[in-house]
Amino acid sequence: MISRTHVLVCGGTGCAASKSTEIMAQFEKHFLAKGIEKEAKVVKTGCFGLCEKGPIVVIYPEGATYANVKPEDVKEIVEEHLLKGRIVKRLLLGDTEAQDVARSLENVGFFSRQLRIALRNCGVINPEVIDEYIARDGYAALGKVLTKMKPQDVIAEMKKSGLRGRGGGGFPTGMKWEFAAVQKADRKYVCCNADEGDPGAFMDRSVLEGDPHSIIEAMAIAGYAIGANQGYVYVRAEYPIAVQRLRLAMDQARGYGLLGKNIFETGFDFELEIRLGAGAFVCGEETALMTSIEGHRGEPRPRPPFPAVKGLWQKPTILNNVETFANVPVIINKGADWFASIGTEKSKGTKVFAVGGKINNTGLVEIPMGTPLREVIYDIGGGIPNGKAFKAVQTGGPSGGCIPAAHIDVPIEYDTLIALGSMMGSGGMIVMDEDNCMVDIARFFLEFTVDESCGKCPPCRIGTKRMLEILERITQGKGELSDLEKLETLANSIKQSALCGLGQTAPNPVLSTLRYFRDEYLAHVVDKKCPAGVCKAMMTYSIVEDKCKGCGICAKRCPVDAISGVVKLPYRIDQGKCIKCGVCMDSCKFAAITFK
Amino acid sequence: MKSLKDLEAIRDRAKQEMSLRETENKTRIIVGMATCGIAAGARPIMAAFNQELELRGLHSASVSITGCVGVCRYEPMCDVIDPNGDRTTYINLDAGKVRRIVAEHIVNRRPVTAFTIGAAER
Numbered sequence: 001m002i003s004r005t006h007v008l009v010c011g012g013t014g015c016a017a018s019k020s021t022e023i024m025a026q027f028e029k030h031f032l033a034k035g036i037e038k039e040a041k042v043v044k045t046g047c048f049g050l051c052e053k054g055p056i057v058v059i060y061p062e063g064a065t066y067a068n069v070k071p072e073d074v075k076e077i078v079e080e081h082l083l084k085g086r087i088v089k090r091l092l093l094g095d096t097e098a099q100d101v102a103r104s105l106e107n108v109g110f111f112s113r114q115l116r117i118a119l120r121n122c123g124v125i126n127p128e129v130i131d132e133y134i135a136r137d138g139y140a141a142l143g144k145v146l147t148k149m150k151p152q153d154v155i156a157e158m159k160k161s162g163l164r165g166r167g168g169g170g171f172p173t174g175m176k177w178e179f180a181a182v183q184k185a186d187r188k189y190v191c192c193n194a195d196e197g198d199p200g201a202f203m204d205r206s207v208l209e210g211d212p213h214s215i216i217e218a219m220a221i222a223g224y225a226i227g228a229n230q231g232y233v234y235v236r237a238e239y240p241i242a243v244q245r246l247r248l249a250m251d252q253a254r255g256y257g258l259l260g261k262n263i264f265e266t267g268f269d270f271e272l273e274i275r276l277g278a279g280a281f282v283c284g285e286e287t288a289l290m291t292s293i294e295g296h297r298g299e300p301r302p303r304p305p306f307p308a309v310k311g312l313w314q315k316p317t318i319l320n321n322v323e324t325f326a327n328v329p330v331i332i333n334k335g336a337d338w339f340a341s342i343g344t345e346k347s348k349g350t351k352v353f354a355v356g357g358k359i360n361n362t363g364l365v366e367i368p369m370g371t372p373l374r375e376v377i378y379d380i381g382g383g384i385p386n387g388k389a390f391k392a393v394q395t396g397g398p399s400g401g402c403i404p405a406a407h408i409d410v411p412i413e414y415d416t417l418i419a420l421g422s423m424m425g426s427g428g429m430i431v432m433d434e435d436n437c438m439v440d441i442a443r444f445f446l447e448f449t450v451d452e453s454c455g456k457c458p459p460c461r462i463g464t465k466r467m468l469e470i471l472e473r474i475t476q477g478k479g480e481l482s483d484l485e486k487l488e489t490l491a492n493s494i495k496q497s498a499l500c501g502l503g504q505t506a507p508n509p510v511l512s513t514l515r516y517f518r519d520e521y522l523a524h525v526v527d528k529k530c531p532a533g534v535c536k537a538m539m540t541y542s543i544v545e546d547k548c549k550g551c552g553i554c555a556k557r558c559p560v561d562a563i564s565g566v567v568k569l570p571y572r573i574d575q576g577k578c579i580k581c582g583v584c585m586d587s588c589k590f591a592a593i594t595f596k
Numbered sequence: 597m598k599s600l601k602d603l604e605a606i607r608d609r610a611k612q613e614m615s616l617r618e619t620e621n622k623t624r625i626i627v628g629m630a631t632c633g634i635a636a637g638a639r640p641i642m643a644a645f646n647q648e649l650e651l652r653g654l655h656s657a658s659v660s661i662t663g664c665v666g667v668c669r670y671e672p673m674c675d676v677i678d679p680n681g682d683r684t685t686y687i688n689l690d691a692g693k694v695r696r697i698v699a700e701h702i703v704n705r706r707p708v709t710a711f712t713i714g715a716a717e718r
């Protein structure tokens with residue numbers, strides 16, 4: 001009998017951490033208890049992109065989406081929803097106002113404006129069952145390519161689609177494949193970059209966890225197109241669930257003859273291996289990644305020669321990002337023209353963003369290229385919490401920059417972001433509100449790159465360190481006006497002379513905040529004030545005379561005796577002694593103490 | 597797996613099972629299944645719908661349940677909601693009626709007026 005109900009439970013990293021495995025077991029248990037185990041079925045899926053609200057449970061055919069489900073809630077869901085057909089409203093995703101119609105995923109604002117191509121199967125199929133991938137036209141693209149297309153047709157199709165790399169650089173994928181295809185060599189390689197080093201980005205993990213077969217299929221297609229029979233997926237070791245699902249998917253594909261020798265009896269062989277990276281940011285850079293696969297220390301090397309000519313073991317190699325690959329089977333199945341009809345003139349298709357920071361709906365969103373930033377922040381993201389003002393958004397992670405509120409109507413595509421001094425990057429999007437200090441943000445990202453610099457070339461090793469020291473001085477209130485110029489000079493020379501992309505882009509967050517928020521830097525170095533109230537060193541506790549009743553409590557509580565005064569008259573804080581512990585502020589019953 | 601045909605065979609088999617998760621363009625059959633409905637034999641009705649759909653390999657319709665509809669004397673009953681939102685309420689169902697509803701309403705898109713609540717109230 002076909003089940004009449006499918007209970008989809010998210011098995012992504014986020015939800016697994018909040019007990020989704022136990023929830024699945026609870027469902028199975030209650031199905032048995034109620035004798036409906038033949039009618040209802042539990043399906044483990046990949047990430048829905050709503051991890052913050054996880055664990056997520058979606059029940060079909062209604063398509064009702066439950067959020068923050070706890071193992072204790074399962075009994076109620078089974079008894080009410082599955083047995084009586086009554087949606088459990090208190091657990092529904094989104095505003096839970098009385099509503100008779102089941103809220104389906106498609107109706108929730110968060111999803112209704114998205115267009116899911118790369119994430120098409122995430123949260124829809126069970127990634128551990130190859131048949132579910134095949135049911136959604138999985139491996140049909142590989143079949144089509146091998147039986148009906150020549151390698152050059154595949155490359156022509158990729159070029160026509162306009163697909164550009166989703167890993168950061170935005171290089172046209174078809175062109176990259178063509179460079180490698182025209183090389184004459186006895187061996188060639190296809191590599192997948194699943195290193196995902198940008199802090200805050202997790203779309204690659206979600207694809208690997210939720211739809212691993214799409215990557216396997218795409219890599220085989222790429223292999224056929226360039227003439228390679230061997231592929232490597234470079235995944236960071238911190239992604240155990242992704243690695244385990246990918247391994248399982250590879251075994252299943254081999255079992256079906258979709259990997260290995262003589263695929264679809266066409267004489268085409270393709271094998272895949274996984275390589276675990278230790279998680280250094282620089283290992284995501286293409287030359288460092290290949291050096292690391294070869295078993296050496298992951299350090300970049302100068303280009304040219306480009307990997308398409310001399311890559312892995314000196315053989316022609318292509319490297320693409322996970323999300324880039326995830327688009328490939330769909331392009332083959334639906335055609336380049338269909339894909340090219342989505343997006344803008346120079347940026348085709350969609351892009352997945354990991355939206356985080358000061359925003360109501362955090363999570364993964366996939367939107368057509370050219371969607372205005374405003375729509376992402378307000379319509380999909382649900383705006384800024386607590387009625388605060390939107391200040392800026394950081395895209396491109398530590399290599400990118402910020403887009404200030406004045407540019408909120410910018411259409412999101414590769415070139416517009418670059419024109420604003422930021423970049424698409426791998427798709428991290430961190431939203432900042434009025435309480436964020438932009439100098440501190442720049443310091444945060446630079447600190448990350450200083451830690452991650454491999455140290456091979458001096459501009460990056462020494463230069464970024466000097467920049468960080470200056471920023472630290474500024475945030476401690478010890479900056480000078482001339483520091484701003486020094487920062488700019490250093491930044492520009494590092495950009496020009498560093499060996500790899502890490503160093504070349506490291507100054508971007510500093511340059512971009514200097515460009516849009518120079519007044520905040522000036523407030524720090526001239527007035528010695530942090531307008532957002534973040535840089536503690538520049539803030540002081542003080543007593544507002546009008547409000548102080550002279551009770552003396554604060555003076556008694558102060559651990560370093562920094563407060564003095566005469567009873568019934570306003571007290572005073574000695575700034576030289578104050579250690580900024582904040583005890584006085586908590587102890588004052590009259591709210592007479594401020595911290596600014 | 598040797599050929600595209602093999603792949604298609606797996607796809608078609610798996611698709612049937614997966615079609616439940618598509619919400620667009622579907623006819624929804626909702627069977628009343630609160631206490632009164634269950635007492636009136638709604639469970640076999642639901643099973644009958646499922647069996648009939650499976651037999652005919654129909655992916656365009658799904659069966660789900662709802663609570664008390666408030667007109668217990670007509671149980672077992674069901675609502676059929678067409679993709680365009682039109683709702684038809686069938687009452688006093690039995691296995692024979694289920695077969696005809698699937699054949700005429702679901703397959704041929706012609707509601708079986710004689711079994712509807714409107715016919716009984718007239």
Ligand SMILES: Cc1cc2nc3c(=O)[nH]c(=O)nc-3n(C[C@H](O)[C@H](O)[C@H](O)COP(=O)(O)O)c2cc1C
Nearest residue numbers: 165166167193196197284285286320321324501502
């Ligand atoms: C420091 C540094 C880190 C990078 N990290 C990643 C990464 O984590 N994932 C990724 O796909 N690309 C990363 N890249 C970009 C890769 O070098 C390469 O351009 C990309 O994987 C190519 O694939 P695509 O054309 O499909 O985007 C990084 C680049 C640099 C300079």
Ligand code: SF4
Nearest residue numbers: 455456457460500503
């Ligand atoms: S730029 Fe930085 S990360 Fe890149 S090679 Fe030089 S030191 Fe290493």
Ligand code: SF4
Nearest residue numbers: 548549551552554588
């Ligand atoms: S506790 Fe408040 S009111 Fe009392 S002396 Fe301190 S600042 Fe003044």
Ligand code: FES
Nearest residue numbers: 012014015047048
């Ligand atoms: S891990 Fe469950 S929604 Fe992302």
